[in-house]
Amino acid sequence: MNIRKTAISAVAALSMLPAAVFADHESNRGSYDYARVTDVQPIYRTVRSSQPVESCWNEEVARYDDQRDQAPRGNAGRTIVGGLLGGLVGSQIGGGRGRDAAMVAGVLIGSAVANDHAQRDDYYREQARRGRDDGRYTEVVQRCSVTQEYYEEEVMDGYRVSYEYAGATYTTRMSQDPGNRVRVLVSVRPAQD
Numbered sequence: 001m002n003i004r005k006t007a008i009s010a011v012a013a014l015s016m017l018p019a020a021v022f023a024d025h026e027s028n029r030g031s032y033d034y035a036r037v038t039d040v041q042p043i044y045r046t047v048r049s050s051q052p053v054e055s056c057w058n059e060e061v062a063r064y065d066d067q068r069d070q071a072p073r074g075n076a077g078r079t080i081v082g083g084l085l086g087g088l089v090g091s092q093i094g095g096g097r098g099r100d101a102a103m104v105a106g107v108l109i110g111s112a113v114a115n116d117h118a119q120r121d122d123y124y125r126e127q128a129r130r131g132r133d134d135g136r137y138t139e140v141v142q143r144c145s146v147t148q149e150y151y152e153e154e155v156m157d158g159y160r161v162s163y164e165y166a167g168a169t170y171t172t173r174m175s176q177d178p179g180n181r182v183r184v185l186v187s188v189r190p191a192q193d
Contacts, residue, residue: 030187035165040177045157048150056144063139079115 162171163182174182 030185033165033184033186034181035163035170035184037161037163037178037180037182038169039160039162041160042156043158043160043173044154046152047155048152050148050150052146053149054144054146056142058140059143060138061141062136064136079111079118081114 159174159177160171161174161178161182162169163184164170165184165186
């Protein structure tokens with residue numbers, strides 16, 4: 001009978017405990033409540049960052065371009081016309097076989113003179129256009145370079161929050177400002193002797 005009375009007394013004593021405390025003891029999880037926030041201080045940290053900066057400037061660069069070594073362009077027409085005129089003049093000189101030889105010589109000489117004249121005209125025209133005599137000239141070229149510019153800035157790294165619960169003051173670090181109150185986990189456990 002004593003065992004039975006003890007069991008009934010134990011059940012009666014346990015039923016008198018609040019359900020939340022009984023659940024805390026069994027699961028070790030606790031319950032939630034709210035504590036009053038007494039102080040919030042932002043926490044800053046210094047961060048070193050960099051960004052690419054492009055700088056550009058104009059620079060004169062020497063170039064060399066010898067147009068005299070290139071084949072003349074557009075001189076074929078002058079050479080042909082010179083050859084025809086030379087042939088016409090040569091055909092007026094002499095008679096018989098001498099006339100044929102004079103005509104061939106006139107074609108060759110007229111073509112050579114016209115071609116030479118056309119080349120000189122092209123060369124001097126090109127030199128006058130570029131403003132140089134020896135093929136050297138300067139050209140303005142834009143140069144750019146990219147460098148890293150370093151700077152430091154203060155960034156917010158969280159909040160130091162002080163709060164009061166059951167007459168005691170606590171301080172913790174939080175990622176955001178909780179406002180006037182903060183949710184706390186309350187756990188009650190039996191004291192070990």
